[in-house]
Amino acid sequence: MGAYTRQVRIGSAVIGGGSACLIQSMTNTDTLDVQATLEQISRLEAAGCEAVRCAFYCADCAPAFREIRAGIHIPLIADVHFDPDLAVLALENGADKVRINPGNLRGDKALEKVVACAKANGKAIRVGVNAGSLEPHLLKKYRSPTAEALAESALNWVRRVYDMGLDNVVVSIKASSVPACVKAVRAFAKLCDAPQHIGITEAGTYESALVKSAVGLGALLLDGIGDTIRVSITGDPVLEVKAAKHILQSAGVRTFYPEVISCPTCARTGINVAGFADRVQRILAETGKPITAAVMGCVVNGPGEARHADIGIAGGGSGKAALFAKGVLVGTYPEEHILEAFADYVRKHF
Numbered sequence: 001m002g003a004y005t006r007q008v009r010i011g012s013a014v015i016g017g018g019s020a021c022l023i024q025s026m027t028n029t030d031t032l033d034v035q036a037t038l039e040q041i042s043r044l045e046a047a048g049c050e051a052v053r054c055a056f057y058c059a060d061c062a063p064a065f066r067e068i069r070a071g072i073h074i075p076l077i078a079d080v081h082f083d084p085d086l087a088v089l090a091l092e093n094g095a096d097k098v099r100i101n102p103g104n105l106r107g108d109k110a111l112e113k114v115v116a117c118a119k120a121n122g123k124a125i126r127v128g129v130n131a132g133s134l135e136p137h138l139l140k141k142y143r144s145p146t147a148e149a150l151a152e153s154a155l156n157w158v159r160r161v162y163d164m165g166l167d168n169v170v171v172s173i174k175a176s177s178v179p180a181c182v183k184a185v186r187a188f189a190k191l192c193d194a195p196q197h198i199g200i201t202e203a204g205t206y207e208s209a210l211v212k213s214a215v216g217l218g219a220l221l222l223d224g225i226g227d228t229i230r231v232s233i234t235g236d237p238v239l240e241v242k243a244a245k246h247i248l249q250s251a252g253v254r255t256f257y258p259e260v261i262s263c264p265t266c267a268r269t270g271i272n273v274a275g276f277a278d279r280v281q282r283i284l285a286e287t288g289k290p291i292t293a294a295v296m297g298c299v300v301n302g303p304g305e306a307r308h309a310d311i312g313i314a315g316g317g318s319g320k321a322a323l324f325a326k327g328v329l330v331g332t333y334p335e336e337h338i339l340e341a342f343a344d345y346v347r348k349h350f
């Protein structure tokens with residue numbers, strides 16, 4: 001993704017410059033509880049998280065960050081609000097990147113301090129912009145925090161950081177609604193080649209967050225925008241990583257899972273589609289290969305509708321099921337033997 005964005009290095013990872021859209025999440029343990037934070041990050045890493053952010057909210061977080069840094073395998077990002085001294089402390093104590101909102105720092109001197117520290121230590125900065133931190137002159141010019149105002153604000157801050165001699169900058173623009181956020185991120189992408197962190201902020205609990213993120217982030221990813229992604233979900237952050245993977249795969253940006261296509265079922269349905277889809281998903285997961293399989297309720301429409309699937313099962317009526325590959329019939333089997341035939345075909349042909 002982000003073929004036209006600059007490349008930014010954070011610890012062992014790369015963001016932008018055409019590299020794969022990096023999956024991030026954020027811990028919700030207390031950073032000072034190092035053991036709990038390390039345990040959560042270990043679960044995030046196992047789920048596929050590629051960079052993790054922890055709140056750095058007081059000076060006591062410094063020794064905790066050093067311990068956390070030493071105990072994890074992915075880049076560590078410090079989330080800092082308002083205080084440039086905390087940002088500096090984070091960068092000096094293990095953070096590979098610090099997320100700040102320059103509009104909330106106290107003037108250019110504060111920003112200079114953070115930038116100088118990042119530069120001296122080979123670290124990165126994420127510049128955050130949102131409606132609440134918009135500069136007064138932009139509010140006056142645009143009358144409200146429009147997408148254009150947010151994009152211009154982000155551009156101004158990034159230029160200032162570039163002028164201070166730091167190229168390692170990632171931008172994140174947040175707006176109150178999904179359409180406003182998408183509009184602002186698109187507007188910035190037209191103005192500047194800094195890599196963008198994309199996310200729908202405060203998206204809510206699981207179902208709402210999933211839909212809002214899939215709509216907003218999906219639209220951006222399909223436009224080729226987005227160098228690193230976080231799906232915000234209230235609850236266990238491991239869910240964020242799984243959701244990010246699904247969104248990236250659905251947008252055709254990265255591949256993580258074998259894909260199971262199953263029909264919605266109707267009066268023609270001849271097999272237990274939901275049950276077979278689960279079993280097929282498990283068989284494919286064991287192969288670890290990105291195979292696309294279909295489970296369709298009937299042979300009337302099934303194989304044709306799932307023609308692009310590598311392999312599929314369709315209900316045949318009278319306790320029979322059909323196995324097909326690339327839309328062509330392989331054979332018809334009693335329903336109780338179809339999964340065996342499916343697994344056998346996968347073993348031999350993939």
Ligand code: SF4
Pocket residue numbers: 263264265266267268269270296297298299300301302305
């Ligand atoms: S594939 Fe067949 S059973 Fe499934 S929804 Fe379509 S027509 Fe109905």
